[in-house]
Amino acid sequence: MKKLPPQAVILSLLTGQAQAALNFNLQSPVTPIAHQIYNLHTLILLVCLLIFFVVFGFMFYALFKHRKSTGHQASHFHQNFRLEVIWTLIPFLILIGIAIPTTKTVLAMKNVEHSDMNIKVTGHQWMWEYEYLGEGVRYVSNLGTPRDQIDNKVVKGAHYLLEVDRPLVVPTGKKVRILLTSADVIHSWWLPQFGVKQDAIPGFIHEAWFQVEKPGTYRGQCAELCGVGHGFMPIVVEALPPEQYDDWLKTQKISLAETSSTSSKTYTLAELTMHGEKVYLSRCAACHQANGQGIAGMFPPLIDGAPFSAGAGVTTPLAERGFWKDGKVVLGSKERHLDILMNGITGTAMQPMAAQLSDFDIAAVVSYERNSWGNKTGDTIQPAEVAALRKGVAK
Amino acid sequence: MVDISGTTSPVHYSVTVRPNCSLSPAGTLRVFSVIALISLSFSLVFVFIGAWPVLFFAGAELLTLGYCFYHVLLHAGDYEQLIIDDDKVVVQIHELGRDRCVKLSGYWTRLVLDCMPGGYCRWLVLRSSGCEVEFGRHMTSDERLKLARQLRPILGGFMT
Amino acid sequence: MTAIALDSHEHDHPSGIRRWLTTTNHKDIGTLYLCFSFAMFLFAGALAMLVRTELFEPGLQFFQPNLFNQLTTMHGLIMIFGAIMPAFVGFANWQIPLMIGAPDMAFPRLNNWSFWLLPMAALLLLGSFLVPGGAVAGGWTMYPPLYIQGGIGYDMTIFAIHIMGLSSIIGSINIITTILNLRAPGMIMMKIPMFVWTWLITAYLLVAVMPVLASAVTMLLTDRHFGTHFFNAAGGGDPVMFQHIFWFFGHPEVYIMILPAFGILSTIIPTFSRKPLFGYHSMVYATASIAILSFVVWAHHMFTVGMPAAGQLFFMYTTMLIAVPTGVKVFNWIATMWQGAISFETPMLFSVAVICLFTIGGFSGLVLAVVPVDIQLQDTYYVVAHFHYVLFSGAAMSIMAGVYYWLPKWTGHMYNETLGQWHFWLTAIAFNITFFPMHFTGLAGMPRRVPDYALQFAEFNMISSIGAFVLGASQLLFLYIVVKCIRGGMPAGEKPWDGADTLEWTLPSPVPYHTFETAPVIR
Structure with a gap:
């Protein structure tokens, strides 16, 4: 290996450092x-x-030259x-x-006219959902940074808070039109390097477009305060050359077909809770917290017997479903539990998750919740049960 | 600021205090109509897009503002007059078109100027054998002080 | 007739708390407003310190996101409604009657109410930290549907805003009637001091937009509890309508917080330049045009909500137009200093800094007026930098300048000039260390209102936090200087500033007891 002259090393270190550390412009x-x-x-x-x-320049000239201490006499003009x-x-x-x-x-x-493809982007508290219109491909993109990095328990990665589990993939050189809406509160889809920022507003659809010039991974964030997870719903777009993009789209369609047939397997409780913890931490912990304690007055704890008080708008629907009584959280039936998770509670921050999670995810996270933090029901919920429920809903 | 007009002589002293209304009734009407017109017109636009409570709040506020202007106009003609004639002290208070006249015995009349710590003179009161009348509600603290200084050689006085 | 000195216990002066509760004297009420706003300033400043503590490093160290959002939201609400606005009303109460030669405000008793409503509102607002769910966490702009999700603290905030709005309306009606009706003979409108002009226009803006704010929060309340759907798309409403209503209030509100500051500057700069204010008439017209334009620019806060291009362009042009009258003001101040005999006492130091720093805020405002750039920078730290340059170095530092300028008049004592200059330099330098780097973090892509951020923003955030701690600490020095000045110091005399020419400096102040004993002068 050729040895670099020391000046070059220092120079590259300095410039590299400066680029990494301080960014003064867009x-x-x-x-x-x-x-x-x-x-x-x-x-x-x-x-x-x-x-x-x-x-x-004029002002500082006056401040220096027309000072009283230098003996300057005030003139008295006051109009021109x-x-x-x-x-x-x-x-x-x-x-x-x-x-x-x-x-x-x-x-x-x-x-936004003459676009080559359309992607529907839906903001959720706190994740983005992408739907390739006309292709049947739809998935949710979550924060990819592990909770331990946020809590300073492990070293933070290079793309801390700017990484997701599944990025949005687009082809380069094509005019991509995005249609933005939201399922709950106002979010804003912002990708600085694209020059796109558009609010996602519930009940309305707004448009924006971009045409990426070169392949690469581009990172942005939600730009409109949307609750406690606002700082934790990044946007990552991977721009691929058109051929690679077509390949990617094909594999997406194949894996989509595969996942629909995996709900027949039976899992043990350990397997379920292990996967359930992952799902819980990425999807549920923002409100209900990693320790299941929730946030007083807003988001209920998930622990049997935990005290919780909040406005009637929150406690009444919980009581109706058998999950709250006399200022305490009660662990209700597993059917009701699945119902809340899959269909949400209208009028509260609890959203329907059925469309966003797979059968296995739902089964795992409910099993995890019913067997953690002191909850010991021993219930194991299998993906097949969830699939059956889904069919029931479909009827 | 008040308009103090009076004459002084050892036997006859009179002073009239009237507030300086710097806004005429016509001016009041103009100012209020402009404010009302602007507020009501954008409130109507808000009503049109579905936010009717704006009209309610704007209306309530305009009523308050209008009443305040009206109140000021009602009191525009008020004045107070103090006449010291030999041995008689007469305080005439003209308020809302009505006159109130208080006659005090000159010999026993004392002047009381009530000042807060810090120098704000809040009342100028004439007092005689249990009867008390305030004078100079339209005056600034400094004008009360000035008047009190003028009156002290004529009447007896003290301050609190 | 002889003068008989009787003892003076018959008229008892209400003392202690009763004096302050029942006072109708404009000076007392002015003092109350100023003290209240200072207390709120320190409290909301403390919240900002907590915010900067959490943002010192990436990662969540001290506060979970929910509490963090409460801190930022309450910092904004309290600074705006509790600190800046009441401080200016305090100045208005003290100075307007003196400057126009009025005995008091037109409605002294209403004046008392309008102040005492404020502490009640503050109690509600601060109390909301203690209720289940905590204080509001949805940003001071209170956008639905996020605002609909909150707990009881949100309702308390709505009521607090109602009460503060009522207080502002009563206050501004009082100010309008006082200025229009109680001027001294001969003081025509085009002769009233610039500070009075700016307050007249401010009071009008308050009268115009406060009902809009009141109805916006009322609609939030009914949406939350009474089943209406003003802002709920599922029920036929529109969440963006709230933003239109809010910013129709919100943008004039920005000028409500800066016009009186312009008035203070226009009073201080001629004094220390020993020269009359340059272009009084154009200053009045510029102030009026800013006020008129403020009604047609509101949607520049919402360029990303998806309005049609025609809307974006209209609001961009009107917003850019505001730069013209604002520029006129800055040029006039500089022309006032030109060829003067300038000296640099603390009030002047603050004023010069305000002109410089406010202009930087104005320039970033121009950058933000340009729609495509605004779309890039909206809701980033660039915006945070922008509005702190106009609100801290514009409004708050003008208030400090005004306090130093009139303290001798109000208390009869001079403040400590050395300490005052220390306070100035600490504030001005720490302010820039805190907020200038935010331009860079915003440009580089850091959104605002986040409790945690990506690693590339770490250095600038640390610098901002260090600056913020110094800035916060130097305000304690301000508190010390003010308290020391109230309790004693060199006597100020009638006119401590030789260049001052407004009416209040011709009156003896404060009137000492014993003046009554001196020989009376009869006209």
Whole structure:
């Protein structure tokens, strides 16, 4: 191996360090719109800097030269009509100069026509759901960072909080239109390098588009406060060359067909709780907490006998389902438990999870909840039961 | 600020205090109509998009504002007059078009200026054998002080 | 007739708490407002310290996300409604009657109520930390449907906002009638001091938008408990309608918090430049145009909700237009200093810093006005940096400037100039250390209102946190300086600032007891 000269090593270390550590500007753009945004920002920044130095040049000149301590005598002028007109007009002209290129970009951003493919993006508390319209591919993308990294128990990875279990995959060079909505509260789908930020609003569908120039993995986050998990629902987009993307889409369709036939296997309680813990930590722990204690007044504990008080809007539906009595949480029947998980509780933060989790996930997480933190029902729920319930719903 | 007009002579002293209403009734009407017009017009837009409570709150507020303006106008003609004539002290208070007249015996009348710690003079009171009348509600603290200084050689006085 | 000195116990002065509860004197009420707002400023500042503690390093160290969101939300709500707005009302109460030569406010008893409503609202707001579910955690903007999910603390906040809104409305009606009706003879509108003008316009803005806020939170309340569907899409409502209503209030609210600051600057800068204010008329027109424009820019807070291009462009153009009158103001202040005889006492130091830093906030505002860039930067730390540059270095530092400027008038004592300058330099430097790096974290892609962040933002966040701790600590120095000045110090005399020319400096102040004993002067 060739030895590098020490200066080069130091230089590369320094620049590498500087790049990794301090980022002073917008992230490097990878779509035509993002390029325009980047250039617009640079333009306005330069205009602002110029005005700043000119205007404050005058001010600091006055502050230094027209001081009382240097014996400067105050003059008494307090009006100059021509000057006042000039400094009203000049900013006006500068603003027109900025408005023209901006208007062009705005119109380009809004032009969602002639798209090559459509993806429906649904925000949930706190994950993103992607649906490739017309392809039958649909999945949920969760935070991939382990809880232990967040709690500082292990060293944080390079993409801490910006990694997901299943990224959104798109082809490069194609105009991708996304249709955004939300299942619960307002979220915002933001990918800085694409120049896309669009609020996902429940009950409404809004559009945005991007066309990625080069393959790579791009990272963003939810940008609208959506509750306790707001900081923990990143967006990762993997842009693949079109051929690779087509291959990926094919494998997705095949695995989709496979998973629908796996619910016949029977699992032991240990297997179920092991998988259930993973599902619980990624999907349930944001509200009900990793220790099952919930959050006082908002999210109920999942532990039999744990005290819990909250508004009637939360406790009444729980009591109706047999999960709450006299200020305490009761562990109700497993049928009801499955019902709450799969269908949610309307009007509360508890959402229906049936569409987002597989039969195995649901069976595992309910088994885990009924046999953890002091709950000892010994219930094992098999994926087949969940599949049967699903069919029942379908009827 | 008040409009203090008076004459002074050893035997006759009179002072009239009236608030300076710097806004005429016509001006009040203009100001209020502009405010009401703007508030009501955007409230109606809100009603149109389904947020009718805006109209309710804006209406309630305009009523309050209107009443306050009306109240100020009602009291625009108020004034107070103090006449010291030889041995008679007369305080005439004109409020809402009605006159109230208090006659005090000059010899026994004392002046009481009530100041808070910190110097704010809140009342100027004329007191005579159990009868007490406040004078100068429309005056600033400093004007009360000034008037009290003027009156002290004429009437007896003390301050609290 | 002879002067007889009787003893003075017949008129008892209410003392202690009763004095303050029953006072109708505008000066007392002004003092109450200022003390209340200072207390709230320190409390909300403490919340900000907790926020910066959690954000010192990536990872969750001290607060779980739910509590963290409560801290950020309450910091915003209390700073806006508890600290900045009451502080300006305090200035208004103290200064407006003095500046226009009025005996008191037009409705002294209403004035008393409008203050005493505030502590009640504060109790509700602070008490919500203790109820099950905790305080509001959905951001000070209270967007539904997130806001619909909360516990009882959310209802308490709604009531607190109602009460504070009522207080603001009563206060502003009082200010409007006072300014319009109680001016001294000869003081025509185009002669009233700039501070009074800015407050007249502010009070009008309050009257115009407070009913809108009241109805927005009322609709939240009925959506939460009475089955209405104003903001629920499933019931035929629209969550975005709340944002329109809220920001129709919210944007004028921004100017409610900055126009009186402009008034304070326009008073202080001529004093220490020993030169009259440049372009009084254009200042008045600029203030009025800012107020008018503030009604047609609200949707620039919502460029990402998916409005049509025409809407985005309209609100972008109007927003950019605001730069024109704001620029006029800055140019006028600089022209006021030009060819003056400038000296740098603490109030002037703060004012010069405000002009500089507020302008930086104005520039970032211009960057944010540009729709495509705003879409990139909306809800990032860039926005946090922007509004702290206008609200802390614009509003809060103007309040500090005003406090140093008028303290001698209010208390009769000079504050300690050395300590004042220390306070200034600590505040100005720590402020920039705290908030300037936030521009970079925002540009690099850090969203706001997150309790935890990715590793590439770590360095700037640590710098911000260190700056914030120094900034917080230096406000304790401010508290010390103010308390020390109230309790004693060098006598200030009638007019401690030789360049001051507004009416309040011509009055003897504060009037000492014994002046009555001096020989009376008869006209």
